[in-house]
Amino acid sequence: MLDPNQLRKDLTTVVNALARRKVSFDTERFSQLEARRKAVQVETETLQARRNAVSKLIGQLKSKGEDATAEMAESQAIPARLKDLEHDLALVQGELNDWLMTIPNLPHESVPDGESSDDNIEVRRWLPPGMQTDADGNPRPFAFEAKDHVALGEAIGLDFETARKLSGSRFMMLRGPIARLHRALAQFMLDLQTTEHGYQECYTPYIVNGATLFGTGQLPKFKDDMFWVTKGGGESEQDEQGNAVAGDDLYLISTAEITLTGAMRDTIVAQTDLPIRLTAHTPCFRSEAGSGGRDVRGMIRQHQFDKVEMVQVVHPDTSYQVLEDMVGHAEAVLQRLGVAYRVVLLCGGDMGFGSAKTYDLEVWLPAQNAWREISSVSNCEAFQARRLQARYRPEKGKPEYLHTLNGSGLAVGRALVAVLENYQQQDGSVVVPEALRPYMGGLERLPK
Template structure:
């Protein structure tokens, strides 16, 4: 959520920053709400001062033996009006907060202007050693007609027909070698992030309550992109805390960013515990309500997919160093897999809701002859922390909001696509990258006969 104090002090700056994202901030609405809030607050403070003054006056009159009935009558009327003002303030504050929950984060000063992916800026690209490139710096076409991951994977255990029968479109079932390769990718990514990059591995819930989703920014904006869970009955013996929690809607997670970042909700983290670096491998569930039929073939856009997520919770002074570090952590995965990729800085109009700055990693897919996103790494600054009330305690002064970052390290299904297409051989077999061979029993190729 945006900082209300910044809105009050630097409204033109906020408006200009949101324009970079293509958002027209309703300054008139904000001014009206602020005027109402100020009016109620001023009257409340004046009435509280009058209450104290009247109380003091009553004491003085009584000590002198004088009549204080008029002052006592006034003092009895004040609490009712204060209660009315309290309710009015709660209403206007609630309306303001509900509205601000729908406003995206402000872009960092280094974020380029632009409306969509066409305006993103390539920062760098990495080509595996020995791989030739064309005049545009893209990997040279294979010396045979490349197959896409569907044509390559189906003979090896990629089964869309059974998944469609079980669940419908945009689901997949993996068998045999494909299932093992998928598992190998996830294990390799987890081991890399934990043993070399210092993340703590977590196993998190796949179902979360609405408070968690409001805190991390998925609600209310992305409600239609979530899968809702219908709750069953409660046990006869239910605690008050469980009863309160039972009133909330439940959702399947769309990313473990939700649970990893949400783990510090309503928490004050000690300064010496920063940075908090967490990773998890989970399934992710997305209804893709706004995808409009894009990427319907294969594994690129699924309702259920796996991802190894990275989250860092850091001191505000260090979040942009952490962002560059996390991009490097995702890059290492792709380098070890031996696939070409590029790093792209997203423009204001293409960034996610909670991000202040985002880099995408795009992997080269020979069958499509193009770059496709495989990881997105974002610094949310204090946007999520303010919603979650996630703070740290500085050496002096009051607790302050943390900065949160998240990134894919990587999307397992898309990594599988990248391995299949980039390491395919003319006979339809797949060369296993060396980094994955320990997880594949040492085998060097996947083939229909293998």
């Protein structure tokens, strides 16, 4: 959530920053809500001061033996009015907060202007040693016509038909060696992030409550992108002590960012405990409501897929250096796998809702003759922490909001696509990257 104090003190800067994201901020609505809030607050403070003054006056009158009937009547009327004002303040504050929950984060000053992915800026690219390129510098790994991952995968255990029978479109089933390769990728990624980059491995719930999604920014704006389970009729359930508690809508996670970052909700950590580095391998569930029919064929855009997520929770002074570090942590996976990729800085109009700055890693897919996103690494600054009430306690002073960062390290299904297409052989077999062979029992090739 945006900083309300910044909105009140420097509204012009906020409006201009949001315009770089192609978001129009309704200044008139904000001014009206602020005017209502201030009016209630001023009346509340005035009444509180009057209550104290009348109470003091009553004491003085009684000490002199004088009549204090009128003052006592006034004093008895004040609490009811204060209660009404408290209710009014909660209403206007709730309306303001509900609205601000739908406003995205402000872009960092280093984020380029632009409206779409066409305006993103390539920062660098990495190619395996010896790989040939075309005139544009794009990889040319094969002397033969490349097959896509669907044709390659179906010959070694990729099964869309059974998945369609079980669940519908945009699901997959893996059998035999390709299933083992998928598992090997996830294990390799987890081992790399935990043993070399200092992340703590976590196992998290795959189902979360609405408060967690509000905190990390998926709700209310992206409810249609989630799969959720409604507790019918608002029925109550029991907590661990057997007490009845109200039922809540529960949601399947779309990324482990939700649980790893959401774990910081309503916490205050010591500054000496920072940074906090967390990683998890989880399935992710997305309705793809806004995909518009893109990538219907294959594994690129699925309702269910696996991902190894990286999250760091850090001191605000270090978050932009940590962002660069995390991009490097994702790059390390692709370099060990030996597949070509590039790093792209997203423009203001193409960034995610909670991000202040985002880098995408795009892997080369020979069959598509194109770069495709395989990881997104973002600094959310205090945007999520303010919604989550996640703070740290400095050596001196009051608790302050943390900065949160997240990134894919990597999307397992898309990494599988990259391996299949980049390691394919002319006979339809697929060579296993050296980094994965220890996880494959030493297997060097998946035969057609």
